[in-house]
Amino acid sequence: MKIFCGRANPTTGSMEWLEEGEDYDYHQEIARSRYADMLHDKDRNVKYYQGIRAAVSRVKERGEKAIVLDIGTGTGLLSMMAASAGADFCYAIEVFKPMANAAVKIVEKNGFSDKIKVINKHSTEVTVGPDGDMQCRANILVTELFDTELIGEGALPTYEHAHKYLVQEGCEAVPHRATVYAQLVESRRMWSWKKLFPVHVEAEDGEKILIPPSEMENCPGVPSVCDIQLNQMPSSDFSTLSDVVTMFSVDFSKPVQSASTYYRVQLEPVKSGKAQIVLSWWDIDMDPSGMINCTMAPYWVKPTSALQWRDHWMQCVYFLPREEPVLQGEKLYLTACRDEYSVWYNLQKAREGENNAGEEEHKADVCVESPVCRCRAHLLWNRPRFGELNDQNRTRRYIESLRKVLKTDSVCLCISDGSLLPVLAHYLGAKQVQCMQPSRTDLYHPHELWQAFFKANHLEDKIKIIEARPELLKPSHLEDKKISVLVGEPFFTTSLLPWHNLYFWYARTAVSTHLASNVTVLPQSASLHMMIVEFQDLWRIWSPCGICEGFDVQTMDDMIKNSLNFRESKEAEPHPLWEYPCRSLSEPEEVLTFDFTKPVPQHCLSTEGSVKLLRKGKSHGAVLWMEYHLAADISVSTGLMQLSNEKGNCEWNPHCKQAVYFFSSIIESEILSDPTAVTYAINFDTKTGEIAMDFKL
Numbered sequence: 001m002k003i004f005c006g007r008a009n010p011t012t013g014s015m016e017w018l019e020e021g022e023d024y025d026y027h028q029e030i031a032r033s034r035y036a037d038m039l040h041d042k043d044r045n046v047k048y049y050q051g052i053r054a055a056v057s058r059v060k061e062r063g064e065k066a067i068v069l070d071i072g073t074g075t076g077l078l079s080m081m082a083a084s085a086g087a088d089f090c091y092a093i094e095v096f097k098p099m100a101n102a103a104v105k106i107v108e109k110n111g112f113s114d115k116i117k118v119i120n121k122h123s124t125e126v127t128v129g130p131d132g133d134m135q136c137r138a139n140i141l142v143t144e145l146f147d148t149e150l151i152g153e154g155a156l157p158t159y160e161h162a163h164k165y166l167v168q169e170g171c172e173a174v175p176h177r178a179t180v181y182a183q184l185v186e187s188r189r190m191w192s193w194k195k196l197f198p199v200h201v202e203a204e205d206g207e208k209i210l211i212p213p214s215e216m217e218n219c220p221g222v223p224s225v226c227d228i229q230l231n232q233m234p235s236s237d238f239s240t241l242s243d244v245v246t247m248f249s250v251d252f253s254k255p256v257q258s259a260s261t262y263y264r265v266q267l268e269p270v271k272s273g274k275a276q277i278v279l280s281w282w283d284i285d286m287d288p289s290g291m292i293n294c295t296m297a298p299y300w301v302k303p304t305s306a307l308q309w310r311d312h313w314m315q316c317v318y319f320l321p322r323e324e325p326v327l328q329g330e331k332l333y334l335t336a337c338r339d340e341y342s343v344w345y346n347l348q349k350a351r352e353g354e355n356n357a358g359e360e361e362h363k364a365d366v367c368v369e370s371p372v373c374r375c376r377a378h379l380l381w382n383r384p385r386f387g388e389l390n391d392q393n394r395t396r397r398y399i400e401s402l403r404k405v406l407k408t409d410s411v412c413l414c415i416s417d418g419s420l421l422p423v424l425a426h427y428l429g430a431k432q433v434q435c436m437q438p439s440r441t442d443l444y445h446p447h448e449l450w451q452a453f454f455k456a457n458h459l460e461d462k463i464k465i466i467e468a469r470p471e472l473l474k475p476s477h478l479e480d481k482k483i484s485v486l487v488g489e490p491f492f493t494t495s496l497l498p499w500h501n502l503y504f505w506y507a508r509t510a511v512s513t514h515l516a517s518n519v520t521v522l523p524q525s526a527s528l529h530m531m532i533v534e535f536q537d538l539w540r541i542w543s544p545c546g547i548c549e550g551f552d553v554q555t556m557d558d559m560i561k562n563s564l565n566f567r568e569s570k571e572a573e574p575h576p577l578w579e580y581p582c583r584s585l586s587e588p589e590e591v592l593t594f595d596f597t598k599p600v601p602q603h604c605l606s607t608e609g610s611v612k613l614l615r616k617g618k619s620h621g622a623v624l625w626m627e628y629h630l631a632a633d634i635s636v637s638t639g640l641m642q643l644s645n646e647k648g649n650c651e652w653n654p655h656c657k658q659a660v661y662f663f664s665s666i667i668e669s670e671i672l673s674d675p676t677a678v679t680y681a682i683n684f685d686t687k688t689g690e691i692a693m694d695f696k697l
């Protein structure tokens with residue numbers, strides 16, 4: 001079987017379909033899955049074990065045999081817990097074949113083959129009866145089918161089906177119940193991920209303000225969940241307007257309905273402000289009494305309890321359809337709507353003199369439609385990109401550098417996706433401004449959005465959009481003029497790793513014949529930077545677990561390792577490091593530079609060297625990022641923003657993902673007088689636009 005994988009080619013900026021062997025998909029799935037993270041989640045594992053023991057005891061006390069159904073068994077962990085707790089038999093269902101195979105091995109290795117039957121099926125395909133997969137219905141239902149949004153992995157339809165066909169009435173369920181919580185907040189930082197703020201530009205002829213079109217103001221955005229490590233959001237970046245409220249609960253021991261519905265709660269703001277964001281998380285009670293509780297509550301909710309770090313369950317940020325000014329003590333209704341797989345929120349004001357009798361009236365107002373972007377901006381810009389465009393500090397640097405290079409007779413071409421640079425260049429006095437906006441995917445043409453945008457700012461005839469790819473640029477596109485200023489942020493929607501934005505360099509090379517002899521390219525150059533770090537937690541996602549709650553899961557460790565090593569050269573992966581704290585163990589180093597004033601060379605760019613480990617700690621990997629040198633002494637970093645020197649704590653660009661290359665073995669640096677050195681070899685292949693690297697510890 002051949003598999004085709006979509007990947008953006010960093011030299012052309014467009015999607016290409018690469019043929020991969022049949023193992024590719026499977027290795028990707030394993031490598032990207034969060035199995036290691038789940039096995040390292042001590043809090044989760046301990047509580048599941050307690051809940052399972054309690055459920056088995058309750059069934060035994062009733063004098064019944066304990067028959068367990070474990071849906072989505074993964075490594076078989078929860079079934080092994082049940083068997084150890086005295087369950088008579090477990091049916092362990094796993095839809096993903098490689099995992100089901102691993103579960104068989106792990107179950108065998110731990111000596112539970114006679115108690116656990118692994119069934120490689122989706123739970124809805126499982127049959128019950130003398131000739132079926134299961135001899136009889138189960139009386140204990142164990143699952144772990146939750147994502148950060150609780151229901152995004154299909155827990156509701158799976159439970160609905162299981163109660164109808166696979167478990168007995170009155171069964172025990174572990175977890176017993178899940179509860180979803182919400183809190184209303186005002187946050188300029190998070191709101192900046194949803195809408196574009198006006199951009200102020202000091203021009204020669206006075207201040208210009210770029211405003212978003214009105215459609216954008218009231219657009220509900222996109223339905224995809226925004227899940228983040230909320231514990232990395234400092235309390236100074238938001239202000240809570242309400243107490244934490246319970247939105248809804250699901251009792252997993254009773255029949256579950258997955259059909260769309262909504263839940264409404266009344267709340268009174270504890271503070272006046274602008275309601276913009278609903279923060280949400282959930283907890284699960286492993287037993288009916290609620291004594292065994294596993295919560296995703298962020299740091300300010302339960303400040304006394306120790307927080308368990310986990311990446312498979314985080315917290316959700318929901319954006320209200322529009323900002324709503326609210327007054328302390330006024331009556332509001334917060335509504336959580338959901339379909340089978342996702343949740344979204346609405347806020348309404350209670351009408352004058354209204355009590356619960358007004359309930360019916362309100363139903364009509366509740367927006368039961370899942371949010372759909374109407375303004376098109378949410379299809380062009382994702383949330384981090386909105387944040388980046390709203391970053392005034394960053395915009396200021398581009399404005400300053402543009403001001404340095406633009407002249408009144410400048411003919412300016414901008415190459416970057418969804419960039420505001422053309423508008424800035426126009427405001428700053430460039431005579432002729434064009435931007436290249438080829439539709440990079442078949443799905444979406446950005447042209448209409450730009451028309452609306454220009455209209456809202458009376459720029460219709462001021463900026464020309466060229467819907468062609470750089471290599472197809474013709475003199476007529478440029479009104480037969482040569483480009484005197486070529487600008488880019490650079491930013492391209494297809495970039496995954498930091499250096500993929502070097503597509504700007506390839507595009508610059510493709511338009512070479514259109515450049516004036518004295519052209520200014522902004523940025524003039526870029527540099528790749530690298531630093532060795534110790535992660536506070538992120539190391540867990542790849543590190544072997546060995547023994548989990550007394551069960552040997554090494555088979556899983558080997559599987560993950562094998563999948564990681566599948567490609568000949570291990571690859572760096574993108575991670576937004578503002579969410580994943582780390583300490584620098586080495587000084588940041590500039591390892592490669594890319595000169596945009598010249599075309600991309602034919603030969604590869606490579607470098608070798610060594611970095612000294614200056615601080616004590618575990619070297620988990622190297623972080624790499626790009627810096628763009630806009631003009632003389634103005635740069636922007638897509639990675640490290642600040643380094644506090646004593647401890648090596650890092651502050652990362654909050655809008656970008658950095659590249660992380662995990663070392664296959666970790667070294668502990670100890671002695672500061674004779675620092676250990678890590679040697680590296682980094683190669684930028686100009687033919688493919690990819691960077692390969694190798695480290696020796």
Ligand code: SAH
Nearest residue numbers: 072073074077093094095096122123144158
């Ligand atoms: N129970 C394990 C693994 C949880 S991950 C543990 O707690 O460590 C969830 C697993 O469920 C994944 O392996 C996924 O492939 C599987 N899965 C999800 N929905 C399923 C369904 N309806 N039927 C069978 N397997 C399912």
